[in-house]
Amino acid sequence: LRHLLTLDGLPEPILQQIFSLADSFLEVSERAVKKVPLLRGKSVFNIFFENSTRTRTTFEIAAARLSADVVNLNIATSSTAKGESLLDTIDNLCAMMADMFVIRHAASGAPVRIAQHLAERGLDHVRVLNAGDGRHAHPTQGLLDMYTIRHYKKEFTRLTVAVVGDVLHSRVARSEIAALTTLGVPEVRVAGPKTLLPKALGELGVQVTHDLDEALDGVDVIMMLRLQNERMHGSFIATTAEYHECWGLTPERLKRAKPDAIVMHPGPMNRGVEIASSVADGPQAVILPQVTFGIAIRMAVFTLLAGVAPGGLA
Numbered sequence: 001l002r003h004l005l006t007l008d009g010l011p012e013p014i015l016q017q018i019f020s021l022a023d024s025f026l027e028v029s030e031r032a033v034k035k036v037p038l039l040r041g042k043s044v045f046n047i048f049f050e051n052s053t054r055t056r057t058t059f060e061i062a063a064a065r066l067s068a069d070v071v072n073l074n075i076a077t078s079s080t081a082k083g084e085s086l087l088d089t090i091d092n093l094c095a096m097m098a099d100m101f102v103i104r105h106a107a108s109g110a111p112v113r114i115a116q117h118l119a120e121r122g123l124d125h126v127r128v129l130n131a132g133d134g135r136h137a138h139p140t141q142g143l144l145d146m147y148t149i150r151h152y153k154k155e156f157t158r159l160t161v162a163v164v165g166d167v168l169h170s171r172v173a174r175s176e177i178a179a180l181t182t183l184g185v186p187e188v189r190v191a192g193p194k195t196l197l198p199k200a201l202g203e204l205g206v207q208v209t210h211d212l213d214e215a216l217d218g219v220d221v222i223m224m225l226r227l228q229n230e231r232m233h234g235s236f237i238a239t240t241a242e243y244h245e246c247w248g249l250t251p252e253r254l255k256r257a258k259p260d261a262i263v264m265h266p267g268p269m270n271r272g273v274e275i276a277s278s279v280a281d282g283p284q285a286v287i288l289p290q291v292t293f294g295i296a297i298r299m300a301v302f303t304l305l306a307g308v309a310p311g312g313l314a
C-alpha cells in the first residue's frame with residue numbers, strides 16, 4: 001500500500017493487518033510506553049484546508065509517538081491565502097524533504113490529485129494519507145470505527161449495524177459502509193431523511209430505510225452522523241428541532257436496539273440535534289474511545305505506508 005486515499009476496494013487482509021498493527025501500538029498510543037523510533041528521520045506534514053480537532057491532533061500524536069518530525073501547516077497564515085495553488089504548495093513542501101502528507105480538503109479527490117502529481121514528479125517515496133476529502137472518503141475514520149467495533153463486538157460476521165443521519169454529505173459514511181461490507185457485516189442498514197440519502201445507496205449492498213425506529217430494531221451497533229450544515233448551502237429546510245424530533249437518537253429510541261448495543265459518532269457532535277446528550281454521555285456510548293483508538297490506527301497506517309511496520313506485521 002503506497003497511499004491511503006479510500007477504503008473502497010481495500011482488501012480485508014489489509015484491514016486486518018492494520019488492526020493487528022494498531023493492537024501492537026495500543027500501549028504506545030495510551031502512553032504506557034512513551035515513544036518508538038519507527039519514523040525517526042521522517043517528516044510528516046499535516047495540511048488541513050478544513051477545520052479539525054480529532055483527526056489533525058491524533059495524526060500529530062501518532063506521528064510524534066513514532067518519533068517523526070511533524071509540521072502542521074497553518075492554512076490561514078500560509079501562502080494559500082495569497083493564491084498559491086495546492087500543487088505548488090505540495091512542490092514546495094517536497095523541496096523541504098517531506099516524506100508524508102496528511103491532507104484534509106473540501107474538494108473530493110484532492111488527495112488523489114496530489115498522489116498523481118507526486119507520481120508525475122517521480123516522487124514515489126512520498127506518501128499521501130487522506131484525512132477527509134469533500135464528501136468522498138475519510139479512510140482513517142472508517143478504520144478507527146471498525147477497530148472500535150472489533151474491540152467491543154470481537155467479530156463482524158454476525159452483526160447488524162445501523163448508519164443513521166446525513167449520509168448525503170458524509171465522507172465518513174462512505175468509508176464506514178465500504179469497510180463494513182469488506183469485513184463481512186451481514187446487515188448494514190442506512191437510514192436518513194430522503195433528502196439526506198444519496199440515490200445510488202442500494203448499489204452498495206445496504207438496506208435503505210427512512211424510518212429510524214425500523215433502522216434501530218435489534219441492532220448491535222449504531223453509527224450516528226453529524227448533520228453537516230456547512231455543506232448544505234440552505235438546501236435542507238428542517239429546523240434542528242424538527243430534525244431531532246424525527247432523527248435524533250434519544251434514550252427512548254435507543255431501547256429499540258439490543259441492550260448491549262454500542263453508540264458511535266465520529267464527532268464533532270451536534271448535541272440535541274442528531275444525538276441527545278444523555279445518549280452521547282450514556283453507558284452505551286463509545287464516542288471517546290473511538291477518538292483514543294484513532295491514535296493507534298493512525299500509527300498503524302503511518303508504519304504500513306512507510307514500510308517500517310514491526311516484524312511479522314509488515
Ligand code: CP
Nearest residue numbers: 052053054055266267
Ligand atoms: N471525526 C472527525 O473527522 O473529526 P474532526 O473534524 O474534528 O477531525
